[in-house]
Amino acid sequence: MSSSPLAILRETFGYEQFRGPQQAIVEHVVAGGDALVLMPTGGGKSLCYQIPAIARQMNGQGITIVISPLIALMHDQVGALHEAGVSAAFLNSTLSFAEALDVERRLMRGDITMLYAAPERINTPRFLDQLDELLARGQLSLFAIDEVHCVSQWGHDFRPEYRALTVLHQRYASVPRIALTATADALTRADIVERLQLEDAQHFVSSFDRPNIRYTIVEKKEATQQLLRFIEREHDEDAGVVYCQSRKRVEEVAQTLCEHGINALPYHAGLDTKLRQTHQDRFLREEGIVMVATIAFGMGIDKPDVRFVAHLDMPKNIEGYYQETGRAGRDGLAADAWMVYGLQDVVNQRRMIDESPASEEFKQVMRGKLDALLGLAEATDCRRVRLLAYFGEKSAPCGNCDNCLEPPQVWDGTEAARKLLSTVYRIGQMSGIGFGAGHIMDILRGKTTDKVNQFNHSTLSTFGLGAEYSEVQLRGVLRQLIAIGAVAVDAAAYNTLCLTEGSRAVLKGEVPLMLRASVSGPAQGKPRREKSSAKSAAKSAVVAALDDSAQTRFAALKAWRAEVAREHNLPAYVIFHDATLAAIAAIDPRSLGDLEGVSGIGAKKLEAYGEAVLEVCTGAA
Numbered sequence: 001m002s003s004s005p006l007a008i009l010r011e012t013f014g015y016e017q018f019r020g021p022q023q024a025i026v027e028h029v030v031a032g033g034d035a036l037v038l039m040p041t042g043g044g045k046s047l048c049y050q051i052p053a054i055a056r057q058m059n060g061q062g063i064t065i066v067i068s069p070l071i072a073l074m075h076d077q078v079g080a081l082h083e084a085g086v087s088a089a090f091l092n093s094t095l096s097f098a099e100a101l102d103v104e105r106r107l108m109r110g111d112i113t114m115l116y117a118a119p120e121r122i123n124t125p126r127f128l129d130q131l132d133e134l135l136a137r138g139q140l141s142l143f144a145i146d147e148v149h150c151v152s153q154w155g156h157d158f159r160p161e162y163r164a165l166t167v168l169h170q171r172y173a174s175v176p177r178i179a180l181t182a183t184a185d186a187l188t189r190a191d192i193v194e195r196l197q198l199e200d201a202q203h204f205v206s207s208f209d210r211p212n213i214r215y216t217i218v219e220k221k222e223a224t225q226q227l228l229r230f231i232e233r234e235h236d237e238d239a240g241v242v243y244c245q246s247r248k249r250v251e252e253v254a255q256t257l258c259e260h261g262i263n264a265l266p267y268h269a270g271l272d273t274k275l276r277q278t279h280q281d282r283f284l285r286e287e288g289i290v291m292v293a294t295i296a297f298g299m300g301i302d303k304p305d306v307r308f309v310a311h312l313d314m315p316k317n318i319e320g321y322y323q324e325t326g327r328a329g330r331d332g333l334a335a336d337a338w339m340v341y342g343l344q345d346v347v348n349q350r351r352m353i354d355e356s357p358a359s360e361e362f363k364q365v366m367r368g369k370l371d372a373l374l375g376l377a378e379a380t381d382c383r384r385v386r387l388l389a390y391f392g393e394k395s396a397p398c399g400n401c402d403n404c405l406e407p408p409q410v411w412d413g414t415e416a417a418r419k420l421l422s423t424v425y426r427i428g429q430m431s432g433i434g435f436g437a438g439h440i441m442d443i444l445r446g447k448t449t450d451k452v453n454q455f456n457h458s459t460l461s462t463f464g465l466g467a468e469y470s471e472v473q474l475r476g477v478l479r480q481l482i483a484i485g486a487v488a489v490d491a492a493a494y495n496t497l498c499l500t501e502g503s504r505a506v507l508k509g510e511v512p513l514m515l516r517a518s519v520s521g522p523a524q525g526k527p528r529r530e531k532s533s534a535k536s537a538a539k540s541a542v543v544a545a546l547d548d549s550a551q552t553r554f555a556a557l558k559a560w561r562a563e564v565a566r567e568h569n570l571p572a573y574v575i576f577h578d579a580t581l582a583a584i585a586a587i588d589p590r591s592l593g594d595l596e597g598v599s600g601i602g603a604k605k606l607e608a609y610g611e612a613v614l615e616v617c618t619g620a621a
């Protein structure tokens with residue numbers, strides 16, 4: 001077999017062409033260059049180091065060490081390589097002593113093309129000795145550093161162990177390195193480069209666009225009910241991920257979904273490790289599971305057919321949001337990123353920053369990042385344009401986000417904002433203490449509540465001055481005011497509102513506030529998709545084109561695949577993707593020759609499964 005990258009792509013992985021910048025990256029690394037690769041989730045990062053690893057091994061340059069924080073996924077990653085006929089192994093704490101010893105022996109014998117290891121392993125004296133010896137023999141070919149944003153505290157997955165990776169360039173300066181991540185704004189990127197001394201590495205920055213993902217952000221009313229409606233309307237029986245901020249919420253939401261007949265599982269760091277692993281395995285191995293999780297879940301999850309990612313609480317920043325939503329639709333088929341957010345999210349996130357023990361400089365950065373996300377949530381124009389702009393990319397309105405599909409009504413909230421702020425001001429003057437958002441809105445709307453009576457607030461000059469505004473409208477105004485820092489929430493004093501430096505300009509009417517008129521998402525307004533749900537839209541792209549007999553073959557192939565996956569203890573998509581099965585079903589193969597060239601069938605899979613696939617197809621006739 002040839003060691004040319006294209007030959008490996010075709011022979012080993014069964015793909016016809018490189019995608020986007022893959023070829024340039026692979027060639028650069030095969031030739032011994034360092035690389036920093038920024039590519040969105042689903043962009044095809046794995047091949048960027050796997051193909052150089054194989055090519056360099058074939059050229060006699062030895063082993064590639066893949067550094068990854070994802071211990072729980074290494075088994076499946078290595079399993080996927082075995083399926084493609086590549087010799088790979090992993091070293092981590094899940095192995096028994098004897099198993100680890102066996103891997104080490106194979107490593108030193110040169111039997112392994114790719115070794116996956118966690119960063120904490122790299123710095124053990126034992127492992128360093130082994131690397132030293134491989135280096136001395138000229139058999140240390142390449143370091144691939146996956147999820148490299150973990151090295152930066154500005155990234156959202158900071159892992160102190162990643163800092164220790166400085167050993168790579170210090171101790172093994174002659175060994176090329178490829179570092180990869182799906183997330184890195186300019187600040188994080190600069191930090192990665194500095195920490196790992198990648199100044200001389202070539203940077204490959206792909207477009208971050210994920211055109212098949214539809215972004216929707218709706219106002220939070222009753223989050224769980226909104227989620228239920230969203231899933232029932234658009235994602236019946238689909239696999240999805242629901243992110244919540246707290247463990248308690250995760251448990252509650254998972255339970256509610258289950259009570260409504262949705263196959264949901266909880267996942268958070270408070271669950272026993274075994275149970276967490278079981279839930280992750282079920283999500284990967286079974287169809288149509290909804291994982292309700294904290295952000296502890298998801299990094300490195302390469303399940304291709306996640307049809308939606310929902311956020312019930314707002315993440316900390318756009319990187320987090322983009323990384324999490326990016327887990328939808330890796331297969332390129334239609335998928336949804338859906339979020340509900342409300343005033344409380346804004347208040348909570350602000351408070352978490354304010355109360356964190358971090359330095360003021362750090363907090364400032366975090367506030368800036370939060371503001372960018374608030375800007376996205378409040379946006380009345382294309383969400384994608386804003387997302388991509390955040391990553392430094394210019395684009396045109398996408399036609400596949402809520403704002404493009406149904407341009408929101410906007411209203412001028414400038415006057416309402418002035419009235420709100422002056423109420424806050426006057427109340428402070430009159431009572432000498434602050435009050436929360438609810439009370440301020442009651443005063444403005446002229447409601448005589450117990451509290452209003454108690455403090456005699458109906459005598460305020462702004463009492464009833466905003467009677468024309470609904471509470472929802474005023475909440476929107478408040479969110480904006482908090483988002484732009486024109487009002488602050490004092491977490492230490494029962495979330496009372498107080499004026500800030502930024503209030504003055506708004507009070508003077510110098511800051512125009514255009515607000516989205518309230519929409520509450522799929523339950524109201526016209527249906528966002530014609531009759532066809534996201535599910536059928538997604539499925540149809542692969543399957544709808546099949547005629548009846550091909551549908552029968554497709555179903556039979558899926559059943560066969562499930563069996564094989566179970567036997568191999570791997571997720572089904574590691575054996576073959578849906579798209580590959582659909583392509584097989586469509587051509588109705590009669591010989592192994594017919595199967596050659598089907599995307600996703602490499603030489604090893606053809607040899608291992610070709611006959612069985614032919615049998616399934618003829619049997620299904």
Ligand code: ADP
Pocket residue numbers: 015016017018019022039040041042043044045046047182302304330
């Ligand atoms: P990432 O790690 O960037 O999120 P992956 O490496 O998991 O993405 O690739 C995403 C999907 O795209 C995988 O299922 C992979 O097999 C597929 N893929 C990658 N490169 C190609 C290619 N050149 N042709 C066809 N499919 C590809």
Ligand code: ZN
Pocket residue numbers: 381382383384385397398399400401402403404405
């Ligand atoms: Zn758009």
